[in-house]
Amino acid sequence: MTLEQLLDRYDDVERSIVVVNRTDPDPVLNMLTDTFGDAVQVADRSLAGDGGTGSDRTETRSDHPGARSDGPADASGAGLSAERLTMRSPDAGERPVIDVDALRRNDAVPFDGDDPGGVENLALLVEGDEVVAGSTLGELGDAVLFVNSDLYVTGSRTLEDVDLPSVISGLEDTTFTLRGYPESNRQKLLLITISRFIERAAWVAGDGTLRSSFQRLSRIEDEVGTREVYESVVDAGVDTHLYGVPDDLPRGLDAVVHGGDSRDFTHSWFVVYRPPGGPTSVDGGAGSDLDRGMDGGVGLLAVEAEPRVWRGMWTFDEGRVRAMNRYIERNL
Numbered sequence: 001m002t003l004e005q006l007l008d009r010y011d012d013v014e015r016s017i018v019v020v021n022r023t024d025p026d027p028v029l030n031m032l033t034d035t036f037g038d039a040v041q042v043a044d045r046s047l048a049g050d051g052g053t054g055s056d057r058t059e060t061r062s063d064h065p066g067a068r069s070d071g072p073a074d075a076s077g078a079g080l081s082a083e084r085l086t087m088r089s090p091d092a093g094e095r096p097v098i099d100v101d102a103l104r105r106n107d108a109v110p111f112d113g114d115d116p117g118g119v120e121n122l123a124l125l126v127e128g129d130e131v132v133a134g135s136t137l138g139e140l141g142d143a144v145l146f147v148n149s150d151l152y153v154t155g156s157r158t159l160e161d162v163d164l165p166s167v168i169s170g171l172e173d174t175t176f177t178l179r180g181y182p183e184s185n186r187q188k189l190l191l192i193t194i195s196r197f198i199e200r201a202a203w204v205a206g207d208g209t210l211r212s213s214f215q216r217l218s219r220i221e222d223e224v225g226t227r228e229v230y231e232s233v234v235d236a237g238v239d240t241h242l243y244g245v246p247d248d249l250p251r252g253l254d255a256v257v258h259g260g261d262s263r264d265f266t267h268s269w270f271v272v273y274r275p276p277g278g279p280t281s282v283d284g285g286a287g288s289d290l291d292r293g294m295d296g297g298v299g300l301l302a303v304e305a306e307p308r309v310w311r312g313m314w315t316f317d318e319g320r321v322r323a324m325n326r327y328i329e330r331n332l
Helices: 003-008 026-036 100-105 137-145 150-154 187-205 224-235 289-296 318-331
Strands: 016-020 041-047 058-060 122-127 130-136 176-179 209-216 239-245 256-259 268-274 298-306 309-315
Touching (some): 003 268, 003 298, 026 041, 026 137, 137 187, 187 209, 187 224, 209 318, 224 239
Parallel strands (some): 016 041, 209 239, 239 256
Antiparallel strands (some): 016 122, 268 298
16 A cells, blocks of 8 residues: 555545635635635625525626636535525515524634624635635635745744634545646645644644654755754654655754655655544544644645645544554554
């Protein structure tokens, strides 16, 4: 078995992102569409029509690249129909109103107001008929949209600065295909952000095992920010293992280095954190995403399916984290 074959064993979860009542300019939506690549489909919707009686349930804005323009979505999760966001109110007549109570009750959606007019620039992650999570475009901008990968390479964005908005953390177990430069300037940033989140979980835990691949081990010395991250993780007491082609071994770093030139070394991107007691199932509502990663384990696995095209997934799932860690430990 290879890491690519291990990835092929996992079933995909289909999700989509719907931006509701957008007032931010088109370039922001274009960045969102580009950043998530083929991981999810992004739709831009404003509520309109009769509230779900069968005609004109949503208005689709299609005046920008990447927007879907095929009208109301079905139950497959490819979009979000107005009836999933609205409810009939005796006072509303034929006018749809946002089900504010449902959004307010969802802890993964950042809305706690009473006025439906307050719902704007809200990106909702949808699976089937369920709103899984929500983040404002501002939150996604701070996390990935308005972030340059140089911030991580230089160390300007530290481990303390890394957090995942609900829409990104809600993408766990979703298979993605992301492209690197020059095909895309942004998509690889999602991999970098999730990698840093896993490294932060290991660092805060200060125990357990972290296994990370770099394709070329020289990257640890070439990228100041990466070197600083792994110095912090090692100093915190984490058993740290580094994997890659041994073109330039890291110096003065108390980590276990694994060198090789097989495809698992040259065409994989993984960051896997195993807690001291091994991966465990942690209720998603029991704490923050950081708590889930620290207590239960978290892993990212991607393979370079073709030059500069990465296919993979990341997960909190106990069995998947365990399988990733076991394969890497035994075979690399």
